[in-house]
Amino acid sequence: MKKLFILVTFLLSIWSTVVQGFSTTAKTAFVIDNTTGEVLLSKDIDRPIPPASMSKLMTLWMVFESLDEGKLAMDDTFKVSRKAWKKGGSKMFLREGESVKIEDLIKGVIIQSGNDACIVLAEGLAGTEENFAELMTIRAKEIGLTNSNFKNSTGWPDPDHKMSSSDLVTLATKIREEYPSYYSIFNDLEFTWDGISQRNRNPLLSMNLGADGLKTGYTDEAGYGLIASAKQNERRITFVITGLKSVGQRAREAKGITTWAFKKFRLRTYFKKNVTILEVPVWRGKKESVKISAADHVQLLIANDSKNDPKMHVVLKEPLIAPLEKGQKINGHLVVETTSLIKENNDKKQLFFPIIVNEDLGRGGVVNKVSTNLRNLKSNFFSLFGSNQ
16 A cells, blocks of 8 residues: 655546446446446436336335334234235235235235235225325425335326335435345245235345346336345446336346446455554644544456556545544545446546544644645545555
């Protein structure tokens, strides 16, 4: 690692290699790298569209919240109404009047995409499916889904039942992060109810690409869609594709996007958590500088064939004054200026990484005279050249 810091008065840009974006036939598409938050593909992501059965994720979110809050237990049962029993489309094949465990209903929704199971859950939680849809819409807004409106629990066609691709990815990510034990059900390949076995419709699960969720969708109006997530080594992606023309096209697009996202990009760690990245001046300390480090790994997603190292800088919003303790938060950041990895976007942005003190430093007996004067101590911009690779 090169430990050189210089006071400068201008910003240094990062050199990066961009790649050609994935060309998709989907009407809307959104691909993010969850590890870094990088957007890899964005196509009409904020337009509300018919989500078909992919909106069942919001039904599941409501159920998972109730379980987490202790309002439900997996062994609790709900009774199947005539409305649920009669509902068309994809089914779990529930019988009117029977009582079904919450765990089985959840599997019926996730694996079998059962409209009947959704309605049973909705009626059990809110009395009627209509009440439940209103609660879905309210809760969606509360958790940050800004372009979603629900009229039913199933994704059944309705002109006012809409979600955006960005909302679907946000919801899928929240389910995975906040309810990991329930999320694991999305990876189940098959579920049998009442002697009828049905396979999970997610085509990625059988492709050995690291996929472990989430949900397909189809109606005549919406076309074929998929919200999916996959993990390979340290990286995870989540994506949605909509408006495709067939089951086969959906499978090909999903495979292509997943393969492209993992092969075209790689995760590089420039600074590890708690490893010194720089020494900066300190006032009234036993020595004239103190080691600082990143509070977490500084990881960037880069093009797989990139050979350029980024240039970064540290910004301190106020001088450091002893005494200081190892692990103490610093009012400042490690800043990286970068552009989108995708050639079509070319958006400039800044990434901010929190920094901490990486050693204990006591106060000196007197105010130390340091090689940099007080004016320089109050300077707040330190350039990092190179990295610790």
